Amino acid sequence: MQQILFIDDEAPIREAVQQWLELSGLAVRTCARAEEALALLDADFSGVVVSDVRMPGMDGLALLERVRALDAELPVIMVTGHGDVPMAVAALQQGAYDFIEKPFTPERLLGSLQRALDKRRLVCENRALRRQVAQRGCIEGRLLGVSRAMEELRRQILELAPTSVSVLIRGETGSGKECVARCLHAFGPRADKAFVAVNCAAIPEQLFESELFGHESGAFTGAQGKRIGRIEHAAGGTLFLDEVESLPLAQQAKLLRVLQEKSLERLGSNRSIAVDLRVISAVKPDLVAEVRAGRFREDLLYRLNVAELHIPSLRERHEDIPLLFEHFAQAAAERHGREARPLGAAELTGLLTRDWPGNVRELANAAERHALGLGGGTGAAAAPQSLGEQLEAFEAQCLRQALQQCRGNIAEVMALLQLPRRTLNEKMQRHGLSRGDFLPAGEE
Template sequence: MLKFAPDTEVLLLDDDEHLRTALCQTFELAGIRVQAQGSAEGLLDALPAQWPGVVVSDIRMPGMDGLQLLDELAGIDAQLPVLLITGHGDVPLAVQAMRAGAYDFLQKPFASDLLLDSVRRALDVRRLVLENRQLRMALAGQQQLGERLLGHSVAARRLRQQVQALAPLPADVLILGETGSGKEVVARTLHDLSPRCNAPFVAINAGALAESVIESELFGHEAGAFTGAQKKRIGKFEYAQGGTIFLDEIESMNPEVQVKLLRLLQERVVERVGSNQLIPLDIRVIAATKEDLLLAADEGRFRADLYYRLNVAQIQIPPLRERQDDILPLFTHFMGQACQKYQIAEPELPAVKRVLLLGHDWPGNVRELQNAAERFALGLDLAISTPLQDLAGKEGLPLPQQVEAFERALIAAELAREHSSLREVAEALQIPRKTLHDKIRKYGLDQSSVGGNPPG
């Protein structure tokens, strides 16, 4: 199969070896990087996506001729410039080819300057086409990012920037984030904005696979490899060929599977259970974990060499409690989705409920918030636990009483947090210590959990 050199600008196809050699010398003297072969065999499979070069091909060649090649290339990339070389009797065919989308044709014999001029113009056209595509893809990517990775906070914007920067690159990625923070959403977005977007995205929750089947699920097996293996099975890695495989809860893999995964990542080959054949893989691996893998490695639960192999590029998803600015917009978004799903009117979100949402720590992150929004849309309780919960019964009271209830709940919530002294509580609330002391007495709050120190 033809292998493209990364800097190839012209692919020359001609079965006349002498002409091929002469044209290669012409391109090289002009500073144009060229690859040449005597037929179109293997070209279609080897052609890189978004290749920035042009094809120069004779019309009459053994096997696939120039017109057939033009038609096949148009199916892959209609804007790839193809220049055809014709003999005297092939001019009518060349005119037909121009109508079919060929960039130019040259009739033998032709001057070198004529060929070079046409190729340079074609290269300029190709660069403009690819630049425009990249701009359109970037705009589409920004729109997709905004639709999938929602949020206006600094942390949300930083996350979108990271995803946009890493998506088009071939590097493997390790995603770190708490349960429910959206690790699979980030992984799918990386895939959908990458050149692999038309190939499979295969998601695997390593923690949900039984140890007895995990190797077969991931790597596949041959018929008869073990009891019950009646026929050959293609594993997830092999099925993801050309695309992306997402390994969630990577920390839960057993040591034997970790060894096999390390080898797969190093050599980019997979070996089915019960087979000695190595199958080359062209995949991108995205792994995710909620644990500190280095700590797990220190404790002997995870291989350090596998961690470093996975951690080529890293994305840290911030927990929702660190994205306060995103809580209400996300809740409103999910509530709207739920109302559309159930075809019901969207309820009004009272101010007290907003306070409750902002006062919750969201240990389940975005997943928990989405669940709460769907429950609220259905007229059910939010099902969240927060020190501000007593505000729920204050709706309908006069404003001064609601303000007092809100102030009491905020101070109680801060007292319940881990503080070594009331001085820290006052600093967190940004009020003088004497004011804090007065309000604690006014509202009859319990300060015993705060180091037992009186404000002073």
Template structure:
């Protein structure tokens, strides 16, 4: 419950303001003079102050000057029955949130208080986010890799980070899309402002709009208090919409409107709220296919996809595996308080040949497992094979196909079916990416699926 301090030397005004605010479920304290108010403000945390100008010394303007030094983010609403334009201008320069004349208009008072509290809540959240970013900045992992793909990604980040262009990052789960988004923010002019991350796939569809745009108290069952959404939290900074391909149609429409108009509206709210947000989005889905199926808005795609960055799967950039493995070994050894371990050349070669369906995330998990469970000062190929399995899992399949079929056509069809299944699984059943990887048209691949009766889960 927000707590408001009312400072006025007129008892009737104090009582009136207190009754109005308490009826709206605010907690209210009162002070009769400036010196009492300053003492209370130094001993108690308040969310807003209603401050009369004409009081015995120190008057409201002197109190405001003190608060501008001691609590510059605290919203202060000045109230007076004798204010001049010059006084109002001076108060605004000192940081007053707004100016209300006596006797206060009820609706004007409540709207002003509500807006002041909104700003205070947002400022507190932004400070928390900035602190979190500052604490994490030293731990921001570098983008490790020696492949041409990683070099291209780094160059693209350097070129687009300083702009306001929206970026869409694509790639399979575990490839490092989140890291790319963090580096775009870190290298941008918004680096000192919040980076707010939202996993659209992890939020139930019925709650995604509240999560993104916030809601007003009582706007739906369970909305027991006002909530500031991710767009407002990211004001001045970057909003990272991870797995945007999983966003509901309703939320897509509202995100599109927010990007077009730079305003949002809380669930249950009636007033548009201006936001200054750079959106970076990511998805593991084929959004072109999603648009063809009517599950993703084409206009939203063009809004978020000004710059496209594709992060290839680890199996398509095997030159990155050795430096990544060594980086994880050093980093995880420090985290666990262990002595650094090195890999033999044969162990590195074994890691290079593994399929890595879970991409960089799987590699990190395997390296951590090896650090903890492998024996000796070095990690050998035998240890790698023991903890991730043989490096050539396709050999037994080829042998089975050879010995299971006498007819060439049957053997060819069986191999083709197994090959397509393997590639689809490797691409998490993304048909467009699979077709591109194996060098055939998507329609041709669909024909193959029908021909061999291949279905997900086979």
């Protein structure tokens, strides 16, 4: 939970401010001296510093300088007496977030604090994302996201990666099925072997057999040399069959035989070639329905679907959208030699109210347009929503973020959002949100 660090050498003021803020649901810690406060701060401090300007020993301006040296993005609010306003203006020029003149009302302090806390939360979230990206050897650096759905997906991947079982990945277009498949490969014992991706929907039917199984020279008209097929090329590693539902029935039977016998014969050859590989498949439709419709072999389905992973759509993990967008926009800005453009509140609302039928792929495209300064990068592509609908969507997103941040702890959510329990329960029910969906994995 974010914390307020309040520094003032006068005990009555410290006590009064602490009481005001705690009644408003904020966590507060007070200090009488700047030196005492500095010992409590580091670059990962998630809250806001509020300090009087005139204090014995180290004054507020010296404290501001030390805090900015520690973390230039940590908000510091200066509290000044009537005669210290010119000093406070100088503090703003030196990087203070705001200044408040004594005597001040609780409302004035709370308003400034809420804005500073929101800014600090975004800074901390973006830093956490960048740390994930920097951890290229870790799964968090490959599958970005802080939602519970993504935490669970990463846990499942790490459980399945060391095994050799076939995995079927289900997910909508653009949700990241190949990325998941590559994680299963990268975090398993075959990581140093080939990862061969085959888009089954992109291969003409007459070329399937040659592409998958290979051919010998002269096997058919135009076969002027020997060709190693995709399956043989993946031997020892991983074969990824994207859009596996597009496999022609004739090739399904041949693939099933290869998986059962762990060997293949190139087209035009009678020699069996042993192949040891792991098969990961990806599909958009329900393969059981495809089996019922006679378009997919039931025995092959059982062979491919020993374990199944479901990738949540972007609309199922709205809390990941700001982090993902910032990552894609930063990467695009670096690719094109541009300065990263900040995301405004209206643009953020536009992101959160879109349906994202293209999922992460569509979000990455919007982020690139934003980085290039092109119009329409974050605007709503779906039918325009009324103000009421946009407010409802934004309220739902705020609730999701608070539940995620507090890991389902209702008391902390009430304090964070300053809502009574009954109001919070009504809003959660209206938006279809359940506390259980945000609890840490393994907790009920």
